[in-house]
Amino acid sequence: MNKIFVMLNINDRVKLYTDYLDNGGIQKIFFRELCVDLQKVTKLSDGNVDVNTISPIVKAAMLAYEATQMTEPLQSDFHLSEYETLYQKSHFFNQINIDTEHEFNEVFTKYTSTDNILFRGLNEAKYRLYSSLQRFWISNKLVQQEVTYEAFLKDLIENAKDVNLNVLRKHLENSGFDYDNDVAVLSFLQHYSCPTPLLDWTYNFGVSLYFATQNVTLPTKAPEINNYLCVYYLEEEHLEGSSLNHIVQVGLTQQKEHFKQQIVAEFADNGLSSEQIEKICTEEFIELVILKEYGAGTINFMTKVDRLINSPILYFSDAKRDSLIRYCLQNNMNIINQQGVFTWNAHPTKPLENIANAEYQTDDNDYKFSKCINIHKNLVPYIKDKIIKAGITKEFVFPDSYEIANTSFERTTKKIKHL
Known part of the structure; x- marks a missing residue:
């Protein structure tokens, strides 16, 4: 698959290479000529680099380092x-950098x-x-163990249901949830700090900022990227093909004609006329009946x-409260x-963006999974004050x-009064 790369302009190239040199890169230079020529690079009065002070050897070194940053980070098991x-x-x-309160206010208002x-x-x-389970899997080199990811997950879910005399199984069932829904069990575990293959996202921008601003450390001298926290975001419409709601609904509605014949026959057996049946059995009504009648079983089947x-x-x-397809995920207040x-x-072991690139990118597009x-990080105090005023607190x-x-x-x- 081809990816379109945008080369840096000369000032950004110098900035990128300087960042590299300032954070250990200078120790990796073994050519005296390069060290000498680097000291000759100067800036003009407007702050831009003087291109006439960049020698061919410096230019080559900068281009070589820039090329290393056109490939993804080393990824392994x-x-x-x-x-x-x-x-x-x-x-x-697709990313933007926010460096000022004004810039932050604009994105805060927008999102x-x-x-x-x-x-x-x-x-x-x-x-x-990476999901929490991936971090656990990679850190403990479990790829070397005689256990598959699938077998591990099945064992985790069954153990969750059985621990403490089946209390989680009973809790889900008594709360109107389905303990036979593997996603419901995983979501419960996820919110109580158990490693799972799920990644938490939120529809609430303020909530995402709350998590982004927790335990932030300000580096005194480090690569530029270490000065930033981040919020990844996805337009829901671009995930339609990966929505389990969509997949379940398509699977159910593919059987619409079969279900419709059954419903019509049942109404006829109960004495309704053809006109009454036609008036009742709209497309929307049939879909509603299908989802209510067969949705739970289909969801349990699909979430194994x-x-x-x-x-x-x-x-x-x-x-989304208007959806008829429910996964029993709201099994705790968090x-x-x-x-x-x-x-x-x-x-x-592969992070989500790698999987998405493999799934969606073609030779003729420059697909990026997320924005x-x-x-x-200097804006953290300002951000915290902003979201607290919006009611986004730890409580x-x-x-x-x-x-x-x-x-x-x-x-x-x-x-x-007297108490």
């Missing part, structure tokens, strides 16, 4: 890769009113889209690990306030059942 530069990352994501975009905030712009594992990339959500969405990656907003993102109970009681007793 034993190594968690990261983006080395913002330039390298730009080949795989806080959206409801069809998935966001994922990370406290380092260099991080790739041995079927999910054959789908490289999927996403699913219960956040996912409700977080407006949670999940993506599924079936590969044990990304890189935000300078909102992680509702505490005990806190809800205690606060309710305290507010009530305050009305009684």
Whole structure:
């Protein structure tokens, strides 16, 4: 597959190479002539580099380093890769950099009113889209063990159902959820810090910023990319083909004519006239009946690990209230306030963007899986203040059942003067 690369202009090329030199690159230079010529490079009064001071050897060195940043980071079954530069990352994501409060205010205003975009905030712009289970799998070199990713997942789900006298199984069933839905079990585990193949996304831009601004460290001297956190974002419409909702609905509606004949026959047996049946059995009515009658069984069938594992990339959500297809994901309060969405990656070691590129890119397009907003870490205090004013606090993102109970009681007793 061909990827279109945009070469840097001379000033950005100098900036990229200088960043490399300042962070260990200078120690890798073994040619005295290059070191001498690098010292001769100067800037003009307008801040741009003086091209006349760049020797052929310096130009060649810069181009050689730029070429290394046109390929993706080293990816293997034993190594968690990261983006080395913002330039390298730009080949795989459409991205913008936010460096000022004004620039941040513009994107904050733009994205806080959206409801069809998935966001994922990370406290380092260099991080790739690995799931927690992938990080565990790679860090522990489990590819060398005699266990498959699929077998591991099946065992994890069954153990979750059985632990503590089947309490999770009972909890899901008593709450009206289906314990036979593997995605429901995985989503529960995901929100209680168990490694899973799911990646958390949210429809709420403020929530993504909350996660992106947690535990941020400001480097004193480091590669430029380390000065940024980031928010990845996806327009939902571009994921239509990977939506499990869409796949389930297509599978059900393909049987529409068969189901319609059954429904018509049942109405006729109950004495309804042809005119009455025709009036009732609209296309929308048939689809509604199909989903209500057969949706749960189809969802359970589709969400089994041995079927999910054959789908490289999927996403699913219960956040949209108008959808008739439900995955039993809202089995704890965290996912409700977080407006949670999940993506599924079936590969044990390749990050999500690698899988998406393989799935969607063709020889005649320059596909990029996601867009990304890189935000300078100096803005973290400003961002935190902004989202707190919008009501995005730790208590909102992680509702505490005990806190809800205690606060309710305290507010009530305050009305009684003698207490």
